[in-house]
Structures are given as structure tokens and as C-alpha cells.
Amino acid sequence: MAQIAMATGFILILIGLYGALTNRNLLRMIIGFTIAHSGVNLVLVAVGYLSGRTAPILDSAVPMAEAAERIIDPLPQALVLTAIVIGVGVTALMLAYAYRIYVTKGTLDIGKCRELKW
Amino acid sequence: MSENITLALSLLLALTMIVAAVMAVRGKRSLPIAILAAGLVSLLTSVQFLLLAAPDVAMTEAAIGSGLTTFLFFFVLSRVRGGVDD
Amino acid sequence: MIRRAFVLLLLLALGAIFLDLLLGFVPATELNETARYYAERSAADLGTANITTAIIVTYRGLDTLGEVTVLFLTAAIVGLVLSWGRRSAEGPQRQLLPTGELLTTGKNLLVPLILLLGVYVFVNGHLTPGGGFQGGAILASGILLMLLTDPMKRFSHGMISAVESFSGLVFVGLGLLGVALAGGFLDNRLLPIGTVGELFSAGVIPIIYSFIGLKVGAEFSSMLVNLSETEDS
Numbered sequence: 001m002a003q004i005a006m007a008t009g010f011i012l013i014l015i016g017l018y019g020a021l022t023n024r025n026l027l028r029m030i031i032g033f034t035i036a037h038s039g040v041n042l043v044l045v046a047v048g049y050l051s052g053r054t055a056p057i058l059d060s061a062v063p064m065a066e067a068a069e070r071i072i073d074p075l076p077q078a079l080v081l082t083a084i085v086i087g088v089g090v091t092a093l094m095l096a097y098a099y100r101i102y103v104t105k106g107t108l109d110i111g112k113c114r115e116l117k118w
Numbered sequence: 119m120s121e122n123i124t125l126a127l128s129l130l131l132a133l134t135m136i137v138a139a140v141m142a143v144r145g146k147r148s149l150p151i152a153i154l155a156a157g158l159v160s161l162l163t164s165v166q167f168l169l170l171a172a173p174d175v176a177m178t179e180a181a182i183g184s185g186l187t188t189f190l191f192f193f194v195l196s197r198v199r200g201g202v203d204d
Numbered sequence: 205m206i207r208r209a210f211v212l213l214l215l216l217a218l219g220a221i222f223l224d225l226l227l228g229f230v231p232a233t234e235l236n237e238t239a240r241y242y243a244e245r246s247a248a249d250l251g252t253a254n255i256t257t258a259i260i261v262t263y264r265g266l267d268t269l270g271e272v273t274v275l276f277l278t279a280a281i282v283g284l285v286l287s288w289g290r291r292s293a294e295g296p297q298r299q300l301l302p303t304g305e306l307l308t309t310g311k312n313l314l315v316p317l318i319l320l321l322g323v324y325v326f327v328n329g330h331l332t333p334g335g336g337f338q339g340g341a342i343l344a345s346g347i348l349l350m351l352l353t354d355p356m357k358r359f360s361h362g363m364i365s366a367v368e369s370f371s372g373l374v375f376v377g378l379g380l381l382g383v384a385l386a387g388g389f390l391d392n393r394l395l396p397i398g399t400v401g402e403l404f405s406a407g408v409i410p411i412i413y414s415f416i417g418l419k420v421g422a423e424f425s426s427m428l429v430n431l432s433e434t435e436d437s
Contacts, residue, residue: 001128002231005166008132010222012139012159014215019143021211027149027195031156034187035139038163041179045172050232055171056255057333058247058400068235068243071255075239077172078259082271084178085337085420088187089278092427095194096285099434102198173333174256177325181341186424189348193431 005046012039026098026108030091037087041080048076128169135162153191160184251397251406252330260335261409261416265379265390272372272419279423283430303354311353318346326417330406336413340420347425351432358433364426371419378408378415 016036020029049072056074058064102108141147142155164179235243246258260268326339350357382391390412398405 001125002170003226003229004125004128004132005170006229007226008135008166010219010226011136014219014222015136015139015143017218018211018215021214022208023143023145025145025149027191027198028143028145028152031152031191032143034156034183035142035159038160038179038183041175042163042166045167045170045175047229048172049170050235053171055173055333056243057173058253058255064247064400067247067255068240071235071243072171073232073235073239074242074255074259077175077256078264080172080175081178081256081260081337082267084175084183086271086274088182088190088424089275091187092190092282092431093278093285095190096282096431099194099197099431100285100288108198174254174335174338177334177338178341181338181345185345186341186348186428189428190431193428197434 001051002046002049005049006043009039009042009046012036012042015039024110026101026110027095029110030094030098033094034087034091037083037091041083041087044076044080044083048073124169128166131162131166131169135159135166138162149195150192153188153195156191157184157188160187247400250392250409251400252409253401254330254332254335257330257335257409257413258406261330261412262390262392265412268416269375269379269390272375272416275420275423276368276372279426282427286430286434307353311349315346315349318349319343322346322417322421323414326414327410328403329413329417330409331401331403336416337420339417340422341424343417343421344424344428347421348428351428355432359425359429361426361429364422364429368419368422368426371415371422374415375412375419378412382408 013036016032016034016039019032019035021032023029023032053070053072054062056071056077058067062070098108101113105112138155138158142152142159147155160179160183164176164184167173167176167179234240242255242259242263246252246255246263250258250262252258322339322342324339325334325342326336329335329339347359351359378394379390381394383389386393392407392409392412395407397407400406403410
């Protein structure tokens with residue numbers, strides 16, 4: 001279970017990086033980055049999964065006394081929650097810059113942005 | 119029994135996610151389809167989080183990763199019509 | 205195509221590293237020491253039923269403060285980048301058909317319900333899955349619905365930034381009060397812990413998480429409003 005999710009996450013990272021590195025359209029590159037971001041989150045959550053246990057929320061099914069034997073690791077979840085929110089902020093920033101490049105240059109093709117090329 | 123069903127569901131999700139991700143990054147499809155495929159990857163990731171017993175993360179991914187990000191892309195896409203090369 | 209070969213080589217190397225990590229991964233069968241501490245102590249010490257919330261708001265509250273700061277910076281930079289060279293909004297830039305009756309009625313029906321759901325999600329963050337970030341995103345999606353049904357609507361930037369700064373101020377202020385009156389920065393025992401599982405429990409965690417929700421909602425809304433106010437090129 002955890003291994004399947006982890007393998008999927010790694011494959012998503014590779015696909016996303018491939019898309020970001022080979023496409024010339026800025027929006028397609030950003031799409032590649034968001035897919036790689038989903039993959040990283042999947043790997044992190046899969047690390048915290050313990051087989052046969054349940055979510056870290058106490059209720060009648062998971063009483064306080066036996067919580068340590070019944071729940072999975074809550075720490076990677078808190079980490080990934082932070083990462084998702086930061087990720088959408090970074091995506092919005094990349095999209096805003098892509099829009100600025102389009103307004104100043106009239107194109108989204110990264111091959112036509114040559115000012116810093118050497 | 120339910121363990122096997124979860125495992126089968128997880129495998130199915132993994133395959134669908136990989137197909138959708140390949141659709142999103144290959145340059146052949148039009149840009150709206152690529153954006154929707156990336157949104158689909160995000161949505162299926164949130165189902166996978168639910169199977170991994172992480173409901174908090176699943177909610178966040180569904181609301182933020184799959185909902186808001188897709189709309190941000192579409193806002194920008196509607197502003198750059200004509201600059202898109204395909 | 206030397207560039208493509210280089211990219212494939214890089215991905216192959218990364219894939220080899222990932223394969224090594226995957227084959228060497230042994231799933232744990234017991235919680236590690238930190239996780240065990242959180243699992244055993246968070247309900248007794250802090251009174252939260254949702255342990256993830258306890259970690260986000262109290263144990264690692266400083267991280268969350270940093271995260272909210274990063275989000276604020278991103279929203280501010282998006283606004284700055286998009287406002288470069290924006291012509292003054294004199295007169296309508298484009299003529300749109302007026303919104304239909306069906307769309308307006310549907311919006312009027314749905315937006316209050318969506319906002320209510322958002323508030324419900326972040327007020328119950330210490331009991332059920334969910335919390336400030338999810339609730340804030342739901343609030344922002346209510347704003348998004350209003351933007352989609354009426355594209356010419358102009359939101360008051362002043363109000364959005366007022367909500368945002370007030371929530372941030374309350375968040376930091378409650379943290380500092382924790383230093384003065386309880387155990388340390390962002391300690392939630394300013395108010396009585398109460399019984400685990402009730403709405404009014406867990407000290408100040410529901411209050412802090414609600415203000416995080418308002419702040420996150422205001423930040424996402426300001427990003428969406430800024431993006432939608434860019435002109436048609």
C-alpha cells in the first residue's frame with residue numbers, strides 16, 4: 001500500500017520534471033511543476049503510513065489511552081499540509097510572472113526570451 | 119478482504135494518475151486539456167491521501183491543489199489567448 | 205537533439221536514485237519517539253481530538269506563522285507584479301453581456317452556503333478533519349464564484365487587506381499573550397482546556413485556527429481578484 005503510493009509519487013516527480021524541462025511553452029512548464037509537486041507530497045505522506053492503522057483523530061473508535069497503538073504518524077501530514085499551501089502560492093507567483101512576460105514580449109515561448117542567454 | 123479492495127483501488131488510482139500526468143505534459147494536447155489533466159492528477163492524489171489515512175491532507179489537496187490551482191491557470195489562460203502556440 | 209538526451213540522462217539518474225530509495229524502504233511498524241509523544245500527550249495536554257491540528261497550531265505553531273508569512277508575501281508580490289503598467293481603470297475595458305437571472309439567483313443562493321461551510325470547517329478544526337487552511341480555501345472559492353458570475357464586479361482591496369492584517373495581528377497577539385500568561389509562544393492554555401471532543405475546548409486553538417482561516421481566505425481572494433482584474437490583452 002505505502003509502496004504503491006510511494007512508487008506513484010516517484011513516477012509523478014519524474015513525469016513532471018520531464019514536462020518542465022522539455023516543453024517550451026511557459027504554461028506547460030508550470031503544469032509540469034505542479035505535477036512534480038503532487039508527487040513529492042504523495043511520497044511524504046506514504047512515508048508516514050503504518051499498515052493497519054487509522055487517521056490521527058481521537059474519537060470513540062480511537063480512545064485516548066490506546067492512541068499510540070492505533071494511529072499513523074501525524075507529523076508528515078502536518079508537513080504536507082504546509083507544503084500544499086506554499087505550493088499554490090508558488091504556482092500563483094509563477095503564473096503572474098508568465099503573464100508579465102506575455103504582456104512585455106507578446107509570447108509565452110521560452111526560446112524567445114534571449115536577454116539572459118549566453 | 120477489505121485490505122485487498124483497498125489495494126486494488128490504490129493500483130487503479132496509480133495507473134489513472136500516471137496516464138493523466140503523461141497526458142498533461144505531452145505537448146500534443148491542447149492547453150486546456152493539459153490543465154484539466156493536471157487538475158485530475160491532483161484530485162486523484164487527494165483520493166490516494168484518503169486511502170493512506172490522511173483526511174486533513176486530502177481535504178487540503180482537494181480544495182487548494184485541485185480547485186484553486188486549476189482556476190488560477192484558467193484565469194491566466196483566458197488572458198493570454200493568442201500567445202498560446204497551439 | 206543533444207539537449208533532449210541530456211534531459212533523459214538526468215531523469216534516468218534521478219530515477220535510479222528513486223528506485224534505490226524505494227527498494228530500501230522498510231515500512232515502520234511502530235511510531236517513532238516524536239510521533240508517540242504527540243499521540244500520547246496532545247489530547248491530555250492540549251485537549252484537541254485532531255492531533256494534526258495540535259501539531260500545526262501549537263507544537264509547530266512557529267512554522268505555521270512562517271507559512272502564513274510566506275503566503276502573505278506571495279499574495280503581495282502577485283499584486284505587485286500584476287499591477288506594473290496597469291492602466292487606470294477608467295471606464296469599462298470590455299463590454300460583457302449582463303448576467304442572466306438564473307445565474308444571479310443561483311449565486312445568491314450558493315455563496316452564503318459556501319461561506320457557511322468554510323466557517324464550519326475552520327471552527328471545527330480541532331475536532332474533525334479540516335481547519336484554517338481548508339476553510340480559508342473554501343471561503344476563497346465563494347469569492348471565486350462571485351467573480352465568475354459577475355466579472356465586472358470590483359471587490360474592495362482595502363477591505364480584503366484589512367481582514368488580512370487584522371487576522372495576522374490577532375494570531376501574533378495571541379501568541380505573545382501565551383508568552384505572558386501561559387507556558388510560551390502560541391501556548392493554547394490561555395483559556396481552560398475543557399473536555400476533549402466539545403466545541404469549546406482546546407483553549408485558544410479554535411480561535412487561532414479561525415483567524416488563520418480568515419487570513420488564508422483573504423490572501424487567496426486577493427490573488428484571485430488581482431488575477432481577474434488584469435485586462436484583456
